[in-house]
Every structure is written in structure tokens, then in C-alpha cells.
Amino acid sequence: MFTPPPSPLPPRTLQTSSSEPKSLQMTDVSCTRPAPIHSSRSRRKYTLTLRWTIILIPIILITITVATRVVAHPMVFDAFSPSSTLDWKSWSKSLTDWSLHERHKVSKSPLQPMILSDRSSLPLIKRSTPSATPAPTVPANPSLPTPFPQPYDTTLSSNFSTISCYNFFLNMTQTNALRSCRPFSLLLTHSQAFTEAQDDINAMNTDIWGTCNTGISQSQCQLNMEWFASQLHSSCATDLSDQNIMAVNALIGLQAFDLMREGACSVDPVANAYCFLEAVGNSDPSSYYFYQLPLGLPLPKITNGACNSCTQSLMSMYLAALNSENATSLSGLQATYGDAVNDLNTECGSSYAQATTVAASSAPLKVTLTSVGEAWAVVLGVGVLWTLVIG
Structure with missing residues (x-):
């Protein structure tokens, strides 16, 4: 009887009990994938590369x-x-x-005023008095116009970089905290009603009295203006960075509120009239231009008509402000005072006005990334470059 040779197939493994889970029945140690192993050299190279990349x-x-x-x-x-x-x-x-x-x-610092180096093309403020008009004396409790002239009394343009800045101006111009303080620093350049009042020297006399005698104290008004300046910094950050003329000039005017109110309310003791009214009523506008200096508007060509006690007193007031602890907020005056001293001393004598030792405001060098997206773009670009170098 023929006996077949042994089978070449490997012997079968014993079947497990049917009660065991199927997952266990199919488990084979030989099929388990070994964990990846990095060489110590690769790990050191990776760590060194990462460390130098971060640095x-x-x-x-x-x-x-x-x-x-x-x-x-x-x-x-x-x-x-x-x-x-x-x-x-x-x-x-x-x-x-x-x-x-x-x-x-x-780019220029957001705190810098819009200064034009060519004096022949300066955006000078309208001055409506064509001939000499004597300044009336300071009135005694006059009836103020209703409504009183307010800054930004014409329609606000939509020429803003951000809606938050536009909304800030809308809210500021409607709030009693601004309107009750009647800020001369903003009225002088941003109020059509205030400019038109210069056609009538008596109406202007009443308006100046109103800016000097507010229902809110001057100290409280100063606090109000500081608050508005702080909010403008926040709401108009992009507009200030873009040098939006409305935002920049409003900030300068708010910061110059206290100084310009003091200047507008100064009285000529001889004539018992506001010095500003004498400048408005003078046929020579030279003295008038000195009231614009804190707003960053430099002097045009002046004559010796500016050589009077009111101008000299005003310049002394400016000098004291520039030498005070608040000088850093007077960027407009810092930019214009030095040239004004030179011009005034040329016309009135070498020692008529005093120069200040405070350095003129200048735009600091700032290294900034304009947005988070741009910052990441730069980081990505440098990362690619570094990868090419170390690769």
C-alpha cells in the first residue's frame, strides 16, 4: 500500500475557542509594524536647525x-x-x-502738523477785514449769539480712512463737552461762522468774550480736550498714520486748546481790548498770523506791523509753554516757533523775541509692520530664504 509523502505546508495552528473575540483570533505578532527610530545624529541636526532658525x-x-x-x-x-x-x-x-x-x-509722525516749506503757497486762514478798524473794548457780559459758532459747522466730508474716525468726529462735534468749551484752537481754522464774524468787529468781540467765558471752567475744558485727544488717538489711529489732514489737525488743535485760549483772551492793558481783536482790525495782517503758530501754520511774509506789545507778549507765552512739561504735546508750535522768532527779530530787532532751547519736533524713525498679514508674509519669506540657505 502506497504511503504519500509528508505535506510541504506548515502545520496548522490550533484554533482558538469560538468564545474569543475575532480581533484576537487574527492577531499575529509577525504583522506588528515596528516603531520608527531616529538616529541620535538626525535628532541633534534637527534640534540645532530649529534653534538657529528661531534665533x-x-x-x-x-x-x-x-x-x-x-x-x-x-x-x-x-x-x-x-x-x-x-x-x-x-x-x-x-x-x-x-x-x-x-x-x-x-513717513511723517502722526503728531506732525502739515507744514509747507513754500511760504508762497500756504493755506492761510481767511481774514475778512480789508481796512483798519479800531478794536472795541472788552465787553461786559454781552448777549452771545445763538447758536454760538462751533468748529466743523459745515458738512463733514467722508474723506476718512476708517469709519471709526468719521464716527468720532460726528460724535465729538455734537457733544456738549466740546460745544460748551468753545475751543478757539478749533474755531480759528474749522468754523465758517467764526470766520464770517470777522467781517463785523463787534460780533467778533462778542465771540472772543464767549470763548473766554464759558459755563464750564477752563480747567475742566482742558480735561475734556485731553479726553477727546485720547479718543482721537484710538478711533483715528489709521487716519493719523495715513496723515489724514482732518485727523492730524484736529489732534493738534485739541492739544493746543489751553495755550490758544490764553492767547485769544489776552488783553491790551492800554486799550482795554482783546489783542486778537486788534490783530483782526489791523489793515496789516502780520500780527494776526502769530495766532496760527500753535496749529503748525508758519508765518508768511510779515512787516514791522507785528512789532507791538501784544505780539511780544504772545511770543513770551509761547516760549513759556515750550519750556513747560506740556511742550511735547505742542508739536505745531515746536515746528513753527523758531522761524517765527527769526522773522520777528529781523523786523523788530535782534532781541525782540527769545529763542527756545527745546528742540523742534521731528519725525522719529519707526520700524513698523503695517498689519498682521504683512508681518506673517515677511516671516514666511524669511523662513523660505533660511530654509534654502541651510538646505
Whole structure:
């Protein structure tokens, strides 16, 4: 009888009890995937690369940002600049461009007034008195016009960068905290009714009395203006950065409230008349222009008509303010006072007005990233560059 050879197949494993879970029945140790093992060398290289990346990216970012604004730099740096507007094709091409590029101009500080260097094209305030008119004496409790002239009494334009800034101006101009204080610093440049009142010297006399005699005390009004200035900083941050003329000039006017009220309310003791009224009634506008200095408006060509006790007293008032602890908020006056002293001393004598030792306000160098998106774009760009370098 023929006996078949042994089967070549491996012996079967014993079946488990049918009561065991199916998952256990199919478990085979030989099918388990081993855990990945990194060599110590790879781990050290990875850790070292990560550490240097964390250290060098901020350094490279700051270096590129500063270099593009301070010195001539390779064009490739502009690809990672926060202000870069290159498309993808141009951006890729710029990565290989190492030709020199001139430094980028730094924008003016938001606190800087709009100063024009060409005096022949200055936006001078309208002065309505064509011929000499004697200034009336300071009135005694006159009847004030109703409504009293208010700043921004014409329709506000929508030329704002943000709706929050536009809403701030709408709310500020309607609140009693501003209207009751009758700020001369804003009336002088932003009130059509106040400007038109200069056609009638007696009406202007009443208006000046009203700005000097408010139902709210001067100290409380000063606190109100400081609060408005703080809110303007917050609500109009973008507009200030964009040098929106409405926002910048309003901030300067709010900060100059106390000083300009003091100047408008000063009285000529000889004539017992407001000095400002004498400037308005004078056929020579030279003295009038000195009331604009705290607003950042420099003097046009003046004559020796400005050589009077009121102008000299006003300049002494300005000097004291610039030497006080509040000088930092008077950016408009800081920018105009020095040239005004030179012009006045040229016309009136070398020692008529005193120069200040306080340095004129200047725009500080600021390294800023204009948005979170741009910041991430720069970080990503530098990260790509660093990856190419270490790779």
C-alpha cells in the first residue's frame, strides 16, 4: 500500500475557542509594524536647525526692515519688505536681483502738523477785514449769539480712512463737552461762522468774550480736550498714520486748546481790548498770523506791523509753554516757533523775541509692520530664504 509523502505546508495552528473575540483570533505578532527610530545624529541636526532658525529669523527680519528704510540695499530685500506689492512672478524674479536700491522714505509722525516749506503757497486762514478798524473794548457780559459758532459747522466730508474716525468726529462735534468749551484752537481754522464774524468787529468781540467765558471752567475744558485727544488717538489711529489732514489737525488743535485760549483772551492793558481783536482790525495782517503758530501754520511774509506789545507778549507765552512739561504735546508750535522768532527779530530787532532751547519736533524713525498679514508674509519669506540657505 502506497504511503504519500509528508505535506510541504506548515502545520496548522490550533484554533482558538469560538468564545474569543475575532480581533484576537487574527492577531499575529509577525504583522506588528515596528516603531520608527531616529538616529541620535538626525535628532541633534534637527534640534540645532530649529534653534538657529528661531534665533536668526527675528534678526534677519529686523535687519531687512531697517535696512530698506535707512541705507541703500539690494533689491532682493524688497521682496520681504512689509510694503512690497509685487505679484508672484515679479516676487520670484526679485529674489535673484542683487542690484542696489535707494532707501525707502520714512513717513511723517502722526503728531506732525502739515507744514509747507513754500511760504508762497500756504493755506492761510481767511481774514475778512480789508481796512483798519479800531478794536472795541472788552465787553461786559454781552448777549452771545445763538447758536454760538462751533468748529466743523459745515458738512463733514467722508474723506476718512476708517469709519471709526468719521464716527468720532460726528460724535465729538455734537457733544456738549466740546460745544460748551468753545475751543478757539478749533474755531480759528474749522468754523465758517467764526470766520464770517470777522467781517463785523463787534460780533467778533462778542465771540472772543464767549470763548473766554464759558459755563464750564477752563480747567475742566482742558480735561475734556485731553479726553477727546485720547479718543482721537484710538478711533483715528489709521487716519493719523495715513496723515489724514482732518485727523492730524484736529489732534493738534485739541492739544493746543489751553495755550490758544490764553492767547485769544489776552488783553491790551492800554486799550482795554482783546489783542486778537486788534490783530483782526489791523489793515496789516502780520500780527494776526502769530495766532496760527500753535496749529503748525508758519508765518508768511510779515512787516514791522507785528512789532507791538501784544505780539511780544504772545511770543513770551509761547516760549513759556515750550519750556513747560506740556511742550511735547505742542508739536505745531515746536515746528513753527523758531522761524517765527527769526522773522520777528529781523523786523523788530535782534532781541525782540527769545529763542527756545527745546528742540523742534521731528519725525522719529519707526520700524513698523503695517498689519498682521504683512508681518506673517515677511516671516514666511524669511523662513523660505533660511530654509534654502541651510538646505
